[in-house]
Amino acid sequence: MSEIALPSVDSTIVSKKDLIVNNLKQFTDKKNVLSELDEIRPYETDALAAYKNLPLAVVLPENTQEVSEILKFCHKENIKVIPRGAGTGLSGGALPLNDAILLGLGKFNKILDIDFDNKCVVTQPGVTNLSITHAVKHKGYYYAPDPSSQLACSIGGNVAENSGGVHSLKYGTTTNNILGVEMVMMDGTICRIGGKTLDQEGYDLLGLICGSEGLLGVITEVTVKILKNPQTVKAALIGFPTIEDGGNCVTDIISNGITPAGMEIMDKALIDATEKFVHAGYPMDAEVLMIVELDGTKSEVEELFKQIKQIAEKNKSNSFKLSKNEKERLGFWSGRKAAFPACGAMAPDYYCMDGTIPRGKLSEILKEISRLSKKYNLGVANGFHAGDGNLHPLILFDGSNKEELRRTEEFGAEILKACVRMGGALSGEHGIGIEKRELMCEAFNDNDIQQQINIKMSLDEKNLLNPGKVYPILRKCAEEGRVHVHRGEEKFPDLPRF
Amino acid sequence: MFTEEKKNSQIFQDSNHLSPTSELEVSELIKEAYKKKFPIDIHGSNSKKFIGYNVQTAKSLDFSSLSGVIEYLPEELYIKVKPGTLIKDIENILEKNNQELSFEPTDFGYLKDGKSNKGTAGGCVSCNFAGSRRFKVGSVRDFILGFRGVNGKGDIIKSGGTVVKNVTGYDLSKLVSGSFGTLVALTEVTLKISAKKPSQNTIIIYEKDPKIISDLFNMVLSSSNEISGAVFVPDEPKSKKFTPNKSKAFKLNDLDQEGAFFAFRIEGDQNSIKERIKDISNEMDLKNYKTSNLDIYQSDLFWKSINSLQLFSETKNNLLRAVVPPSKSEKMMSFLKNKYRYFIDWSGALFWIEVPGDQNIKEVKNTIIQNDGYVTIIKKSEDFEFTEKLFTIDDTKLMISKKIKKSFDPRGLLNPGKMYKDF
Numbered sequence: 001m002s003e004i005a006l007p008s009v010d011s012t013i014v015s016k017k018d019l020i021v022n023n024l025k026q027f028t029d030k031k032n033v034l035s036e037l038d039e040i041r042p043y044e045t046d047a048l049a050a051y052k053n054l055p056l057a058v059v060l061p062e063n064t065q066e067v068s069e070i071l072k073f074c075h076k077e078n079i080k081v082i083p084r085g086a087g088t089g090l091s092g093g094a095l096p097l098n099d100a101i102l103l104g105l106g107k108f109n110k111i112l113d114i115d116f117d118n119k120c121v122v123t124q125p126g127v128t129n130l131s132i133t134h135a136v137k138h139k140g141y142y143y144a145p146d147p148s149s150q151l152a153c154s155i156g157g158n159v160a161e162n163s164g165g166v167h168s169l170k171y172g173t174t175t176n177n178i179l180g181v182e183m184v185m186m187d188g189t190i191c192r193i194g195g196k197t198l199d200q201e202g203y204d205l206l207g208l209i210c211g212s213e214g215l216l217g218v219i220t221e222v223t224v225k226i227l228k229n230p231q232t233v234k235a236a237l238i239g240f241p242t243i244e245d246g247g248n249c250v251t252d253i254i255s256n257g258i259t260p261a262g263m264e265i266m267d268k269a270l271i272d273a274t275e276k277f278v279h280a281g282y283p284m285d286a287e288v289l290m291i292v293e294l295d296g297t298k299s300e301v302e303e304l305f306k307q308i309k310q311i312a313e314k315n316k317s318n319s320f321k322l323s324k325n326e327k328e329r330l331g332f333w334s335g336r337k338a339a340f341p342a343c344g345a346m347a348p349d350y351y352c353m354d355g356t357i358p359r360g361k362l363s364e365i366l367k368e369i370s371r372l373s374k375k376y377n378l379g380v381a382n383g384f385h386a387g388d389g390n391l392h393p394l395i396l397f398d399g400s401n402k403e404e405l406r407r408t409e410e411f412g413a414e415i416l417k418a419c420v421r422m423g424g425a426l427s428g429e430h431g432i433g434i435e436k437r438e439l440m441c442e443a444f445n446d447n448d449i450q451q452q453i454n455i456k457m458s459l460d461e462k463n464l465l466n467p468g469k470v471y472p473i474l475r476k477c478a479e480e481g482r483v484h485v486h487r488g489e490e491k492f493p494d495l496p497r498f
Numbered sequence: 499m500f501t502e503e504k505k506n507s508q509i510f511q512d513s514n515h516l517s518p519t520s521e522l523e524v525s526e527l528i529k530e531a532y533k534k535k536f537p538i539d540i541h542g543s544n545s546k547k548f549i550g551y552n553v554q555t556a557k558s559l560d561f562s563s564l565s566g567v568i569e570y571l572p573e574e575l576y577i578k579v580k581p582g583t584l585i586k587d588i589e590n591i592l593e594k595n596n597q598e599l600s601f602e603p604t605d606f607g608y609l610k611d612g613k614s615n616k617g618t619a620g621g622c623v624s625c626n627f628a629g630s631r632r633f634k635v636g637s638v639r640d641f642i643l644g645f646r647g648v649n650g651k652g653d654i655i656k657s658g659g660t661v662v663k664n665v666t667g668y669d670l671s672k673l674v675s676g677s678f679g680t681l682v683a684l685t686e687v688t689l690k691i692s693a694k695k696p697s698q699n700t701i702i703i704y705e706k707d708p709k710i711i712s713d714l715f716n717m718v719l720s721s722s723n724e725i726s727g728a729v730f731v732p733d734e735p736k737s738k739k740f741t742p743n744k745s746k747a748f749k750l751n752d753l754d755q756e757g758a759f760f761a762f763r764i765e766g767d768q769n770s771i772k773e774r775i776k777d778i779s780n781e782m783d784l785k786n787y788k789t790s791n792l793d794i795y796q797s798d799l800f801w802k803s804i805n806s807l808q809l810f811s812e813t814k815n816n817l818l819r820a821v822v823p824p825s826k827s828e829k830m831m832s833f834l835k836n837k838y839r840y841f842i843d844w845s846g847a848l849f850w851i852e853v854p855g856d857q858n859i860k861e862v863k864n865t866i867i868q869n870d871g872y873v874t875i876i877k878k879s880e881d882f883e884f885t886e887k888l889f890t891i892d893d894t895k896l897m898i899s900k901k902i903k904k905s906f907d908p909r910g911l912l913n914p915g916k917m918y919k920d921f
Contacts, residue, residue, distance in 0.1 A: 115825070116720075117716060117823075117824070117825035118823045118824055118825050119719050119720075119824075140722075161665060162665045162669070164663050168662070168663060169662075172636065172640065173663060175640075175669065175672065176636055176640050185898075189894060189897075190894075191894045191895065191898060192892075192894075193895065195823070195870060196823035196825075196870060197821045197822060197823055197847065197870070197871055197872065198632055198633060198637070198821060198844060198847050198848070199626070199632075199637055199676075199821050200872070201872040201874070201889060201890050201891050201895075202676075202889060202891045202895055202896075202899055202917065202918075203673060203676065203677055203681075203895075203899050203902060204626070204639055204672045204673055204675060204676055204677075205673075205895065205898060205899075205902075206672075207639055207669050207671075207672020207673055207675075208668055208669065208670075208672060208673045208902075210669065210672075211665045211668070211669050212668050212669075213665075216668075228720055228721065228722045229722060230722055231722045231723075231777075251573050252573075254573060254574075254575060255572060255573040256693075257596060257597075257693030257694070258693070259692075259693065296724065296766075296770070297723070297724075297766075297770050297773050297774055297777075298773070299769045299770050299773050300766060300767065300769075300770035300773075303767060303769065303770070356661040356662075356663050356664060357661070358571075358574050358660060358661060359573070359574060360571075360573060360574060385663070388661070388662045388663050389661050389662070389663070390663045423659070423660055423661075424659070424661050425659050425661050425663070425664040425665075425666050426666045427664070427665045427666050428661070428663035428664065428665065429663055429665060430665070431665045432665070432666060432667065436666075440666070440667065443659075443666055444656070444666075444667065447653045447654060447655050448655050448656050448657065448667075449667075450653070451649060451653070451655045451670070451905070451906065452657075452667050452668050452670070454905040454906070455668060455670075455902060455905045455906075457905070458901040458902060458904060458905035459898065459901060459902075470667060471667075
């Protein structure tokens, strides 16, 4: 297990465990409150499995009213609460604390309303991303954001992390595809934001909640937009002899006014790994492989692929294969989708990073990653959502070797720092969680972070909801809710800040 | 630095109309205001000044001098500008690279004085009013990649950046859009831009039956033909309380001025447009209607008229903006009948309704709310009685909004009372 600073454990709370557990049983069915070690063990980590920590107890409420009463109780008793969806998050956003209740939303698993007239679905947060599409596909509709974990990840978690996916280049991320939420604030207040209208009144609270990583409220219902399936979908596999050529081609496609539905790039290491794993028919002579998908009308898709072929040739592509049918298109994607398990076959462990860069810096960041790979003596395979500059380098390591894990984390942090230096962001879709918390000061200064903390403290004044996540552990902030900086001098200049 | 601070303190003291030319100056001036507890009116070119409550402050901060493009990278699809930059200028720059702001910022100039005025980038973001592509591409808030600004304490803050995918801390870019300058004074905004479609056509269907119109809207939303605008313009009421505007607002060769019409827009290359019109003709059974087709030039003028509310040009009446679930459009139309002048945008989800000063706004507002929508009173008639709230909001959200306002502006100095009377 890896080490990371967490908020200090309140021993008074821990000592009252039995009392708290009994109290929680008043608000929901007894069977929904778990406190024995073997019961709570499965909740000790999310998909960032390097970090583990046991919660005080786990509670699995069944409706909004129960969530509200549990939160009201925890607010009154100063008990921390960690919300959890499906536990597929990759940044440790649902990592428990020893003195906190883990609030699992797994029982919120029903779709409440399929409204084809208003092109939306009202669902409970525990429903998986893919189930929404399954529920509407008989009428030719789908839900656009498609994170790679869509089979397992919950829509509530998608809202918390503002998840994207392969198609966010054209269709946006979660924040662009939801219309409303019901959420419960830390003091138990139930609030409805938005609904079935396109805009909402007043401040854009929906925009604030989306991507807030469970720090501002517990989502108990989500209304998502659904879209009609496009008439034609085709994909092309394009190989390039060098990283630069592939990178330039991405920029040129976008500069030519083409917005593909998806545009992915894989490097040589990933091509080799996936080809061995699924035999997707990828060109083995390519240093870089691009998958471009277009959707729209038949003539439009054909015309744009003609243009893309020319752009690719101008950028020295050494292969171009257009999908002839749906089976072939899915075959092209099978390799990309198997990228993670394929890496699993290459090394005992892999560490999936998530950062963004401006598209034009693609070859620059790939070179930097390659340099860092040598520096840290660790293998790396790269898969990018190239169209929107979102990169997922997979660092290969052996988790049983503590020293190697340390090097892996340093390697990852250096990649993200490079992203920020190049004008990008620390996270494109996995969130900050605990994983990148200490890197926030690479992207933001004191004022920026303080403003964010002020928002947090205005809605959760006791800092009980998912504490220790997203923001660097600013002891003073956690204790006082603010940092007083006077003429550039801090109150306690000797205290470590980040 | 100290001299600069002193200079700005003096400027603050001497003048009520402040026109900062740098972010640092904005910060210093707001710090002074914070120190002295002076509320400030924040504005750009005043193109949307009439929206919301009048801000009664001794000091005003005019952002029109803080203007200019900071960075424009066509290949990265973003433009970073200072808040006072005119939308018109941004659109001209983008046009040269066949790019555009695809959210079609609403032009309130005609409403105000009969002339186009899209205002500034800062104003556009602060008010978050998007045009006809809203149901297809999103609102202004969906196109803000990042911003810099000064909060109510005078601290310079930033959020977001220049990349589309960004989950690093709360998405404050969304929060500040539509906040009417009550949370931060923007000093820099980065807007996502889009490639301009090579061509467009608009099909006009002459029809007025609410049920049929509602079905047509639904067909637009259900179509996979990527329709990028759908409106319904009914007959104008005969009452003298409305100055006839329709024939002037939609004066186009191929648009029959008589009667109500439904219109939808297709954009793309010519072949694709042809292919899609053919497909839609089957979907909507267009042979059963009287129709006409607006070519690229007329289509462009038509949507400019829609997105600049020319139907209500220089009206002295109240103008309401109602956002409803699209399935409620039929009920809304049946209520509005010929009593009010209105048109419907966003394929049934947005109503612009003109209510004469002596008529009951409350009845219209209640109907909108009963239909699960919300309403903003955009323009007030001279005899408008302020018993009606301009922005609707429920108590829980009001409570949350107040707390958020306080977290940005603890002394309530930035545009106080602009949206809600109590903060």
